[in-house]
Amino acid sequence: MPASRLTTIGFDADDTLWQNERFYQTTQAHFLELLKDYADPNELPDRLLQVMLRNVGHYGFGIKSFTLSMVETAVEVTEGRAPGTVIAEILAAGREMAAHPVETLPHARETLEALADKYRLVLITKGDLFDQERKIAQSGLGELFEAVEIVSDKNRSTYERVFGRHGDGPERSMMIGNSLKSDVLPAIEAGSWGVYVPHDLTWAYEHADAPASEARFRQVADLGEVAPLIDEIERG
Template sequence: MPHKFSTIAFDADDTLWENEAFFRLTQDRFAQLLVDYTDPDTLAARLLAAERRNLGHYGFGIKGFVLSMIETAIEVTDEKVPATVIKELIDAGQDMLRHPIHLLDGVTETIEKLASDYDILMITKGDLLDQERKLAQSGLGDKFDGIEIVSAKDCATYRNIFTHRQIDPNSAMMVGNSMKSDVIAPIQAGAWGVFVPHNLTWAIEHAAPPVGHARFHELENLFGLPDLIHTLST
């Protein structure tokens, strides 16, 4: 049966623009700084554990990542980490916050093609100032009918967004690269979830796909989104 959509929402990081690649580069730099204390695999596992512990304190984003690196450095060096290493980690975080935005392929064309027929939202999580900076630098700000920057993207978050924007969840589609935050959570809230994989995705965002669910779809890239919506709507 044809389905009527009113709202198409997009994730930001690694859906609209590159993000995880800069975290990986900084993590490589982190490993080099601590090579005399532990091997890269062990360090990566300790860092990921720290990030998981700290999500409730710092939320998502660069600042929490830097604080988790500092905490991990203190742990793996038995509190002997040199001040020069701490300074380098802070500098690395500031470099990340200054990094220019690189839009992914198909972003502008896809949004512009859909904008005349649907309300277009951006729903992203992370540090408010950093996400606002990236949106401003992206040049996409005026292409959205609404912007939601939230501390987490779970079922309750999506339900709150749909309620205060007076959106019928069944008429809303969320598009993103995180199976956990951009697909499963909106589907749990009654919306549709479209997975557009990125070659780099943070381990905390991994989840098993809801294979066989009627409101789950997967695309190779954003170029295929208008055709998917058209197919579902006719």
């Protein structure tokens, strides 16, 4: 077996295998409507983003963190005068997000099934443990993975650890996801292949420039192009 052969394929979950950001944006639009009489709607998205970024270190990523950040933003922009009814509606919106059915993206299952017999598949996702476990179970895709890693963040050491634990090291692994910042750049830095699958909606926090000059960087239009791409890489 050639030393360069891929043995392990990592997949991101949210907005790579199933819809996620769409529900955040729908909830944010409702949040803006709730507070339109208390603050400039054009400034509120930036206010909320700043609170969310500030809170990542305290609450991590996910729906609970997002909901708490909406409540905190509401309190800040109303100078503590946010009505209880507004806070209650924000909390209800968070609960609705947490109960929303999982909607898998096109080619997700067929791609995983095509790769599962040839490679170790590892799901690497960040966010709230309870919510991510719920989505994995509801998606019906969990059975196709040899391992699932729900992490607090994704960086070089994350991929070194995960691909060392579940594979033959980063050099013989590939990470596939919709975030250049979290899925692609740190995986390449660790020595893996990084495959970018753009999604129509991506949170501003995840934006980064594509590493076009990196030999192990690839971009595909959708998950349906992943298996042919891997075959091409394997052929050298």
